[in-house]
Amino acid sequence: MGGDLDAGWVATIRRRLLAWFATEKRDLPWRADRDPYRILVSEMMLVQTTVAAVVPFFERFVGVFPDFEALAGAEEERVVKAWEGLGYYRRARQLHAAAKAVVAEHGGRMPEDPAAVLALPGVGRYMAGAILSQAFDRPEPILEANSQRVLARLLAWTEDLATTSSKKRLWDAAARLVPPEQAGDFNQAMMELGALICSPRSPRCLFCPVAAECEARRLGIQDQIPRTRPKPAPTAVLEACVVAVREGRVLMVRRSGPGLWAGFWEFPTIHREGGDPAARSFGDPVDLADGVERLTGVRVEVAGQVQSITYGVTRYRVRLDAYAATVGGGRGRRKPLPGKGLSEAAWVDPASFGELTLAAAGRRLVAAIIDEPEAWGLARP
Numbered sequence: 118m119g120g121d122l123d124a125g126w127v128a129t130i131r132r133r134l135l136a137w138f139a140t141e142k143r144d145l146p147w148r149a150d151r152d153p154y155r156i157l158v159s160e161m162m163l164v165q166t167t168v169a170a171v172v173p174f175f176e177r178f179v180g181v182f183p184d185f186e187a188l189a190g191a192e193e194e195r196v197v198k199a200w201e202g203l204g205y206y207r208r209a210r211q212l213h214a215a216a217k218a219v220v221a222e223h224g225g226r227m228p229e230d231p232a233a234v235l236a237l238p239g240v241g242r243y244m245a246g247a248i249l250s251q252a253f254d255r256p257e258p259i260l261e262a263n264s265q266r267v268l269a270r271l272l273a274w275t276e277d278l279a280t281t282s283s284k285k286r287l288w289d290a291a292a293r294l295v296p297p298e299q300a301g302d303f304n305q306a307m308m309e310l311g312a313l314i315c316s317p318r319s320p321r322c323l324f325c326p327v328a329a330e331c332e333a334r335r336l337g338i339q340d341q342i343p344r345t346r347p348k349p350a351p352t353a354v355l356e357a358c359v360v361a362v363r364e365g366r367v368l369m370v371r372r373s374g375p376g377l378w379a380g381f382w383e384f385p386t387i388h389r390e391g392g393d394p395a396a397r398s399f400g401d402p403v404d405l406a407d408g409v410e411r412l413t414g415v416r417v418e419v420a421g422q423v424q425s426i427t428y429g430v431t432r433y434r435v436r437l438d439a440y441a442a443t444v445g446g447g448r449g450r451r452k453p454l455p456g457k458g459l460s461e462a463a464w465v466d467p468a469s470f471g472e473l474t475l476a477a478a479g480r481r482l483v484a485a486i487i488d489e490p491e492a493w494g495l496a497r498p
């Protein structure tokens with residue numbers, strides 16, 4: 118394998134990347150200081166999400182919860198609400214749990230011991246390295262999607278990056294490359310280079326500060342790296358929900374925990390076909406009105422389909438058909454509904470939709486209802 122990690126090569130990469138980062142780095146809110154709390158929040162948010170998408174959520178979140186104490190003392194529902202729109206709500210719960218652990222076990226200060234950082238909920242090897250290097254300048258390596266791609270190209274590493282041997286090789290290389298000083302800047306420079314220059318497709322090698330040190334470029338194989346297995350096609354799911362109206366209010370249910378959507382409100386929804394990401398299936402095919410009655414105790418008259426929303430969640434591709442409905446009788450229950458993970462059914466004034474914690478599909482439906490209330494049997498406010 119080319120691109121061997123000799124001392125001169127390592128020193129040149131460090132020097133060039135740090136010089137490039139000093140002038141080219143993006144001005145990001147969690148880079149303004151070395152506050153480990155802000156770094157942890159940003160890293161939790163950046164899992165599966167781009168920097169550009171995270172920035173406004175980050176500002177909002179740290180505005181509501183400015184430090185470990187504030188976050189640790191908050192109700193989970195408030196934390197999830199402040200996270201709303203980012204998706205991956207498990208990360209919000211892990212962040213909350215991590216803040217509680219920092220307060221309970223470390224007096225409200227992020228520990229500097231790698232084992233203690235790694236022991237925090239939701240913190241894996243990458244995130245521990247990011248916190249320790251960025252907040253405390255400890256020479257801990259990191260490896261995430263961007264820096265992994267950069268490293269694989271610098272080394273002309275052509276194996277599938279998902280293999281154990283690839284991970285070991287690249288973690289070892291990252292550990293060898295991270296400098297004893299300015300470790301935080303160096304790690305961020307690797308990620309920044311991957312984000313801005315060494316992009317997944319068509320890396321802009323002409324603008325790359327380490328192009329002369331890059332083995333993949335020397336061999337002309339940068340477009341073939343990283344080699345990854347194609348992702349399996351998502352599992353198709355068909356669900357249906359009702360927007361059932363009674364006296365200007367809309368029937369909604371709240372899911373209980375544990376699970377991805379614990380604490381979230383949604384329009385009563387049944388599973389129809391395909392995978393079942395949210396455990397909504399009754400086991401047998403069920404008519405929409407019957408399903409809603411079993412979920413909520415309310416008998417609805419289903420009118421026409423008004424909207425169809427498609428969204429992705431984990432490995433599923435879901436189509437949610439939304440129907441307008443009126444109500445024949447019954448009332449929303451206020452006791453747990455066995456088997457479907459619901460804790461509450463309630464009639465909600467559309468003016469209060471903004472106070473509920475909703476997943477992406479729910480928010481899109483709410484937007485459609487507010488946009489065109491008549492289509493759902495509601496009066497325009």
Ligand code: SF4
Pocket residue numbers: 267270271314315316320321322325326327328329331332333334339
């Ligand atoms: S030279 Fe090209 S492939 Fe190599 S690290 Fe730079 S941008 Fe990536």
